[in-house]
Amino acid sequence: MDYLSPTYFYDYESDEIEVxxxxxxxxxxxxxxxxxxLYLKVRDTWRYNPYNLSLNKEKYRASEIAKRTNGHCIDKSIVLIASLRALDIPARIHLAKVKNHIGVERLIEKFGSNELTPHGMVDVFLNDKWLKISPTFNASLCAMLNVAPLDFDGENDxxxxxxxxxxxxFMEYLEDYGHFExxxxxFMVKNAREHYPNIFNADSKQTEFLL
Structure with missing residues (x-):
């Protein structure tokens, strides 16, 4: 497996990621x-926003995400992976299903559930081992939720x-979908359609959902 090269999504040779x-x-x-x-920079540069759901693969390019001011867990993971690979640090996407137990009223209203799937995080290879890191919740949001910001020491998940x-x-891991090159x-689109059927009309061609 190749966890260092640029891809369509991890387009780290772009001007946006280079900057x-x-x-x-x-x-x-x-x-x-x-x-x-880099983990801290990605964590706090983008305000976490789970309510912008896209089925358009162009929206998941690191260079496109870098132009925005907010993003969900997968957006932030993509930028972190692209940045790590650009600096010769192996990294890959890791997906799971999680359940949010705090401040879930809007989640349930919009998604019909307080389960978030697929949830994105990053596997990074440091000192001969893979570590899981989640740059999802920016520090200012954590303060609002009375949750300690999630730090990364470079040695542990x-x-x-x-x-x-x-x-x-606060957060509960329900299912691990594993890592992907x-x-x-x-898989993400299929997963979202299965878990949030109230969002999708079977005959609709809609690809952007601002919830």
Whole structure:
């Protein structure tokens, strides 16, 4: 498997991604430190927004996501993967199903469920091992939800916080779909249609959903 090359989705040779990672070029930082800082930059540069659902593969290119100010978990994972690969750090997409237990009223109203799927995270290869990291929730959103921001130490997995600061259940992992060499857009579309049938009209050609 190739987890370093650019692809249609991880188009890190684009101007947008090159600008985003420019501060990490010609640096004396170790790959571990680069990965930690890139994680934080992606986590907090884009405001988390789960309510913009697209079936248009063009919207999932790293260069296109870089032009926006908000994104969902898969958007942010794509940018992080592209940035890591550009800096010679192997990375791949990892998908799962999760359940949100805090602030779910709008989720249930729009999606008919407080389950989020497919949820995107990143597998990064550092010091001879794969680590799972989730740059989903920006620090300002975490403050609003009374959840500690999810940090990454470069040595251990950094997956979604199970509880908030008061010990209330926050995020729950329900199913692991595994990792993929490139973005599995067909799987993502099929998965969304199966889990959110109230959004999709069987005869509709609509590809963008602002919920």
């Amino acid at each position: 985003f990672i420019s501060e990490f070029r010609n640096t004396t930082l170790s790959k571990k430190e680069i990965a930690k800082q 950094a997956v979604l916080q199970p509880f908030n600061e008061e010990g209330t259940q 490139d973005l599995p857009i067909a």
